[in-house]
Amino acid sequence: MMTLKHLDSKPRHLVFSKFEKLIAFMNDQKTGITLREKKNFLTTVHDSFTGNDFINWLTEHVCDNDPLEAVHLATFLVMYGYIFPIDMKSFVAKDEKSTFYKFQSPYYWPSKNMKLSNEKYIIYLLKRSKRNKQKHALEEYEQNTLAKLQIVFSDKMGFLTKQAEEQVRQVKDMKRADKVVHDLQERAFWRVYRPPPGQVKYLDEGPARCFQISQMQQRKKKNKELKMKEVEYLRQAISKPRMKLSKSLEIMFGNCEQYMKYDPLLNDKVAQPSNPWMTEDQTMWDINCDMVEVPTEIRLRKWALRFEDLLRDDTGRNEFEMFLKKEYSQENIRFYKACRQLVTCPTSDVNKWKTEIEKEFLTPGAACEVNIDCKTLEMVHQQLKTDKEVSSKTRYIFQPAMEHVYALMKKDSYVRFLRSDQYKLLIERSQSVFTKKRFFNFGSNRKKAPSPQVQRRGSASSDGGGVEGELVGGPAYHSYSTGNLKELDDKPKTAVRSSNSPSLRRRTNDLEGKVAIGSDPRRRSNLEVPRSSYTSTSTTDAARKSEHVAQCIPLNVPRTNVVTPWEGES
Amino acid sequence: MATEVLKVEPQDSIEALQREAEELKKRLEEEKAKLKDVEMCKAASKIDPITNFSMKQRRHLKGHQGKVLCMDWSTDKKHIVSSSQDGKMLVWDAFSTNKEHAVTMPTTWVMACAYGPSGTKVACGGLDNKCTIYPVSLDDTDISSRKKAVATHTSYLSCCTFTCSDHQILTGSGDSTCALWDVESGQLIQSFHGHAGDVMSIDLSPSETGNLFVSGGCDRTAMVWDMRYGECVQVFEGHESDINNVRFYPSGDAFATGSDDATCRLFDLRADREANCYKMESIIFGCNSVDFSISGRLLFGGYNDHTVNVWDVLKGNRVTKLYAHENRVSCLGISPDGTALCTGSWDNTLKIWA
Numbered sequence: 001m002m003t004l005k006h007l008d009s010k011p012r013h014l015v016f017s018k019f020e021k022l023i024a025f026m027n028d029q030k031t032g033i034t035l036r037e038k039k040n041f042l043t044t045v046h047d048s049f050t051g052n053d054f055i056n057w058l059t060e061h062v063c064d065n066d067p068l069e070a071v072h073l074a075t076f077l078v079m080y081g082y083i084f085p086i087d088m089k090s091f092v093a094k095d096e097k098s099t100f101y102k103f104q105s106p107y108y109w110p111s112k113n114m115k116l117s118n119e120k121y122i123i124y125l126l127k128r129s130k131r132n133k134q135k136h137a138l139e140e141y142e143q144n145t146l147a148k149l150q151i152v153f154s155d156k157m158g159f160l161t162k163q164a165e166e167q168v169r170q171v172k173d174m175k176r177a178d179k180v181v182h183d184l185q186e187r188a189f190w191r192v193y194r195p196p197p198g199q200v201k202y203l204d205e206g207p208a209r210c211f212q213i214s215q216m217q218q219r220k221k222k223n224k225e226l227k228m229k230e231v232e233y234l235r236q237a238i239s240k241p242r243m244k245l246s247k248s249l250e251i252m253f254g255n256c257e258q259y260m261k262y263d264p265l266l267n268d269k270v271a272q273p274s275n276p277w278m279t280e281d282q283t284m285w286d287i288n289c290d291m292v293e294v295p296t297e298i299r300l301r302k303w304a305l306r307f308e309d310l311l312r313d314d315t316g317r318n319e320f321e322m323f324l325k326k327e328y329s330q331e332n333i334r335f336y337k338a339c340r341q342l343v344t345c346p347t348s349d350v351n352k353w354k355t356e357i358e359k360e361f362l363t364p365g366a367a368c369e370v371n372i373d374c375k376t377l378e379m380v381h382q383q384l385k386t387d388k389e390v391s392s393k394t395r396y397i398f399q400p401a402m403e404h405v406y407a408l409m410k411k412d413s414y415v416r417f418l419r420s421d422q423y424k425l426l427i428e429r430s431q432s433v434f435t436k437k438r439f440f441n442f443g444s445n446r447k448k449a450p451s452p453q454v455q456r457r458g459s460a461s462s463d464g465g466g467v468e469g470e471l472v473g474g475p476a477y478h479s480y481s482t483g484n485l486k487e488l489d490d491k492p493k494t495a496v497r498s499s500n501s502p503s504l505r506r507r508t509n510d511l512e513g514k515v516a517i518g519s520d521p522r523r524r525s526n527l528e529v530p531r532s533s534y535t536s537t538s539t540t541d542a543a544r545k546s547e548h549v550a551q552c553i554p555l556n557v558p559r560t561n562v563v564t565p566w567e568g569e570s
Numbered sequence: 571m572a573t574e575v576l577k578v579e580p581q582d583s584i585e586a587l588q589r590e591a592e593e594l595k596k597r598l599e600e601e602k603a604k605l606k607d608v609e610m611c612k613a614a615s616k617i618d619p620i621t622n623f624s625m626k627q628r629r630h631l632k633g634h635q636g637k638v639l640c641m642d643w644s645t646d647k648k649h650i651v652s653s654s655q656d657g658k659m660l661v662w663d664a665f666s667t668n669k670e671h672a673v674t675m676p677t678t679w680v681m682a683c684a685y686g687p688s689g690t691k692v693a694c695g696g697l698d699n700k701c702t703i704y705p706v707s708l709d710d711t712d713i714s715s716r717k718k719a720v721a722t723h724t725s726y727l728s729c730c731t732f733t734c735s736d737h738q739i740l741t742g743s744g745d746s747t748c749a750l751w752d753v754e755s756g757q758l759i760q761s762f763h764g765h766a767g768d769v770m771s772i773d774l775s776p777s778e779t780g781n782l783f784v785s786g787g788c789d790r791t792a793m794v795w796d797m798r799y800g801e802c803v804q805v806f807e808g809h810e811s812d813i814n815n816v817r818f819y820p821s822g823d824a825f826a827t828g829s830d831d832a833t834c835r836l837f838d839l840r841a842d843r844e845a846n847c848y849k850m851e852s853i854i855f856g857c858n859s860v861d862f863s864i865s866g867r868l869l870f871g872g873y874n875d876h877t878v879n880v881w882d883v884l885k886g887n888r889v890t891k892l893y894a895h896e897n898r899v900s901c902l903g904i905s906p907d908g909t910a911l912c913t914g915s916w917d918n919t920l921k922i923w924a
Contacts, residue, residue, distance in 0.1 A: 012811075012812070012830075013811070013874075014810065014830060014831055014832065015830075015874070018854045062851055062852050063852040064850070064852060068893075069852055070852075073854070076854075076875060200896055200897050200917070204916070206679070207679050207681075207697060207726065209744065209768045209788055210725040210726065210767075210768045211744075211766070211767040211768055211788060215767075216766045216767040216788065216789050217766075219746075219766040219767075220789070221588065223766075224584050225763070226763070226766060227584060227587040227588065228582070228587060229763065229764055230587075230591050230764075231587050231590050231591050231594065233764075233801075233802055233803075233805065234590075234594035234595060234598060237594075237805075237842075238594060238597060238598055238601065240842070242601070242602070242605050242840070242841060243840040243841050244605045244607050244841065245605055245607055245608055245610075245838065245841040245843065245845065246607045246608040246613060247841075248823070248838050248840040248841040248845075249608065249613050249614075249838070249841075249845065250613075251823070251840075252819075252821070252823065252824065252838075252866075252884075253613070253614065253617060253884060255821055255866070256866050256867050256883070256884060259820065259864065259867075260865040260867050261865075262864070262865065262908075263863050263865035263868075264907070264909045265625070265863045265864075265868060265904075265908060265909075265911075265924075266620065266623065266863065266865060266867060271909055275909050275910075275924055276909065277628045277629070277665075277909055277910045277924035278628065278924050282665070284909075285647055285648070285907075288907070307778075308776075308777065308778045311778055340734070343734075343781075344733055344734050344735035344737055344738055345735070345737055346737045346752060346753065346754040346755070347752040347755055347757055347759065348754060348755065392750075392759050392760045392798070393798070393799075395798075396781070396798045399798070402779070406778075406779055
């Protein structure tokens with residue numbers, strides 16, 4: 001076990017070994033840095049290099065021709081004590097010909113000096129104070145520290161002073177050139193470990209980790225409980241289905257491409273009217289409360305990306321519930337919400353929720369009975385019978401039924417919701433509210449700046465089950481602005497500001513009825529219901545053209561029509 | 571060690587288990603290797619590169635007297651909670667840069683803090699081994715009088731996050747476990763054992779029906795857990811040093827890690843393997859914190875060399891580098907609507923970028 005213990009004494013962070021490799025590289029005879037001589041008044045410091053060479057070398061060899069990054073890295077080499085400035089002043093890397101630097105002796109590297117005692121420091125300070133005042137005088141902060149340490153170590157001062165005197169004698173015996181280098185190295189070393197006040201301590205560490213490296217290796221090898229868990233996991237993992245990486249990435253790329261158009265950091269037109277952090281205008285947040293009467297078009301179109309995006313949005317979930325109500329299948333979403341509630345409610349409420357869900361949704365003949373296949377239902381009832389005491393499993397007792405209902409909503413109701421008049425009306429309403437008023441300056445130059453939606457195209461959702469594709473309207477639909485502040489000013493007040501927490505009772509249908517109000521029928525011509533599958537091969541081109549085409553590109557529903565970016569041209 | 575072979579071992583002896591594990595591991599590696607049919611960077615070569623991405627500092631939040639260790643956004647997109655080494659937890663209105671609440675914890679190194687989804691609760695903890703929950707509301711000036719200790723571990727609390735409600739909190743600890751707690755009663759709902767070393771970070775799956783979370787720790791391993799049964803369902807190895815942070819990809823099908831080995835990696839859940847590794851020769855320092863932009867195209871990493879590196883997740887190249895702070899970047903997070911990035915640092919400040 002000696003070898004393992006040895007691991008613990010080594011510095012935990014790989015950064016030291018990496019730096020040491022870099023230093024070796026810099027010292028390379030052929031490719032290393034050019035070493036020069038720095039002539040001082042009476043002495044010469046050999047094997048030093050200028051700041052200019054230092055930065056240039058790093059720029060060329062490590063930093064991919066980015067001088068800014070080279071200066072940054074060079075500063076760290078200095079601050080970590082691998083390289084020091086000969087003038088003992090420029091403790092930042094300076095890209096200058098007049099500043100000289102030198103490699104620190106490996107003896108002083110931080111990896112070899114993880115723990116330093118104050119005794120060592122006081123000996124060093126005493127030593128300097130005993131030497132030539134002109135050359136070795138202590139700086140003010142060092143004097144202060146020395147005074148403080150002398151009090152702390154008052155009982156040991158005799159011993160410590162002797163040590164210092166001994167070291168002074170040793171230094172005196174050295175050759176002149178060696179002495180200069182030695183003094184510099186030592187001083188640079190302490191400058192790094194006991195930096196002047198106010199300077200960032202680069203070598204600061206966080207609190208110690210609980211498990212030492214040797215302990216972790218021991219546990220991995222010898223801990224029976226962990227080993228059994230590992231074996232159990234591995235047995236299951238062997239037979240688990242996996243996707244080919246290429247296939248998985250294809251889905252991810254498609255997904256990403258779709259969502260990039262809604263990413264404010266990549267597409268500043270998504271933040272409508274403007275990103276509040278950039279413009280100090282909070283309108284974007286006001287019109288995008290959790291619960292709003294008229295959602296912005298961007299938000300509405302996001303609902304069509306994935307079922308999750310609809311459900312995660314409070315307003316979206318509400319609209320969807322209203323849609324289901326009209327379709328007489330409201331119990332599905334209510335059951336789903338109740339099951340989510342059961343999973344995350346306080347432990348004291350678990351039983352209450354369990355019985356309520358059972359009574360309301362799963363008892364034969366109940367008013368809100370959900371339609372589940374008898375196999376799943378049987379399974380749930382079986383579990384209900386055996387579940388006497390509340391355990392962590394109780395929370396997931398309806399899981400099979402919930403998943404069934406979820407899949408049903410996603411495959412069926414969700415698709416129909418996106419094709420429904422209700423959804424269409426919402427978009428039209430949004431267009432009329434936000435476009436007509438020319439609230440956002442975006443409206444005036446809309447031809448030059450097409451909205452993100454226009455360029456969208458079909459792509460796979462992560463689970464393949466959502467509606468893949470989009471609605472593409474005419475050239476004018478994508479203005480979100482309105483010039484009239486008055487109407488918008490009312491909105492934040494009427495909107496219910498609520499959280500993402502799935503508290504059901506709060507989400508009453510307070511918006512019901514308001515939405516169905518018809519909007520300007522003239523605008524309807526621009527919007528079509530997506531029906532047939534998407535057949536275009538060169539999607540990007542088609543999508544670009546569609547900006548000027550006032551007809552709709554149909555929605556692709558089946559997941560087979562994934563067109564990945566690299567397949568587009570072929 | 572030679573005596574080991576001679577002994578007659580029972581079926582479940584540690585040696586027998588060890589051998590079985592090694593055997594299974596080998597087979598599993600072979601299985602997984604078959605599915606690696608493409609390099610991510612190559613697969614992404616035809617995707618348009620990210621051009622003219624830029625980010626500026628928009629806010630500078632000063633107020634902590636010690637190193638900022640953790641931060642979390644409120645769902646209202648404006649508020650931030652942050653915790654620091656000197657034992658303070660601050661609740662900010664990041665937009666106006668006002669501090670709305672300040673709590674002094676009876677400990678130093680408050681390494682974890684989290685905002686509840688309702689925006690009315692915050693949780694934090696650190697070297698006190700506990701997770702304490704405070705209510706936040708503007709009418710309440712002294713929130714520390716209404717605190718509630720919920721979780722207790724046997725070592726420091728390294729991370730915490732509320733589940734989809736204010737009623738449950740998931741914690742990770744230096745004692746190598748993660749645990750799910752009932753906030754109201756303070757009872758343990760489920761614990762998660764499997765890491766061999768300190769757990770440093772956890773993240774909940776964003777998928778609606780997932781019940782999954784991922785954890786990463788000093789044993790260089792990231793594990794995906796099923797919260798229902800307390801079972802580890804996937805294990806990911808590959809890092810050469812401590813994993814400091816884990817974060818789910820927005821779709822929930824992958825996650826990113828930031829590690830002391832100076833790399834960030836992307837692990838694909840469906841393919842059950844590492845998909846990409848984000849590194850450069852000039853990046854020597856460890857990465858403390860990672861987060862995705864809301865589309866998942868950009869990965870932000872906060873590093874020990876005081877910078878934030880922004881990676882193109884798909885193509886694997888670095889998009890830009892922000893010289894963000896004057897000390898280590900310890901934590902970062904994208905705001906819920908994706909409009910801004912917040913970074914926290916050992917230089918005692920937080921910054922908002924957009």
